[in-house]
Amino acid sequence: MSDTRLNGNRKMSAPEGKSPFLIGVAGGTASGKSTVCKRIMEKLGQAEIDNKQRQVVCIAQDSFYRDLTPSEIAKAAKGQFNFDHPDAFDETLMKTTLNDILAGKIVTIPTYDYKNHALKKNELLTIYPADVVLFEGILVFYFPEVRKLFHMKLFVDTDSDTRLARRVPRDINERGRSLDQVLNQYMNFVKPAFEEFCSPTKKFADVIIPRGADNHVAIDLIVQHIREILSNNPRISEERILPNTQLHSPANHSLSNKIALNGEAVFKRPH
């Protein structure tokens, strides 16, 4: 059965299932990308829903780190491998997987084990066709062929002091690093790669979210926009999705101070 939907000004056909609205969420390490995605899912009433039933799903770019060679594994163990360089990712797999998702296919992706610097190939996540797919990571806008797949591009813009202050405890508590390891990796690889590869991709964003998940106005507006897109889709009944977002009205008048717009419209259509 063929499923055709109007997604912005591009008509997409998904013979095997739904073709989702694909949102890229970029930003430096610990900027709050995952937290912003989590908030969006919560506000769309998706957080508690079983994986198979979800209309909004989130995928991390970390699931597309490439396999390391034995000498790279040795380097990684000594904190000498650059996980912030585009070459650390499997661009082809990222592209194929996102294209499969856009074609409405069910895909499986591994989760990432930061302690061992490797994909957990026996812990696969199944991504079922959904209405909205969020794809978050430091370099999701870096690769042109991946970038062009997004219908909406968000950049989480949190200052570098805050990001480092968040990364240190996170990497120590959740990713098995010592303080020295975190700081050395940050100085040698993370910071220079952010400046060279991640920060320049901010210009591709449709919406820049200063302060990440603290920016409730930006998140509410994004949620509202997603809700409108979904309600324009005749296949999705209103009650299945999206209780109304409460916008914080006192802040509405000063929107331009809250969201840095990168273009003439708040949200651009697919390009």
Ligand SMILES: Nc1ncnc2c1ncn2[C@@H]1O[C@H](COP(=O)(O)OP(=O)(O)O)[C@@H](O)[C@H]1O
């Ligand atoms: N607005 C915030 N206030 C306080 N802590 C935050 C905030 N946003 C994220 N964090 C914390 O900072 C760390 C990194 O956030 P995360 O969303 O995982 O960033 P990213 O996905 O960009 O690496 C996590 O420990 C998270 O709980």
Ligand SMILES: O=c1ccn([C@@H]2O[C@H](COP(=O)(O)O)[C@@H](O)[C@H]2O)c(=O)[nH]1
């Ligand atoms: O084995 C690894 C793989 C990645 N990293 C670091 O992770 C961040 C990206 O994840 P965020 O959640 O966006 O912070 C990247 O900066 C890598 O340096 C790692 O340390 N080890």
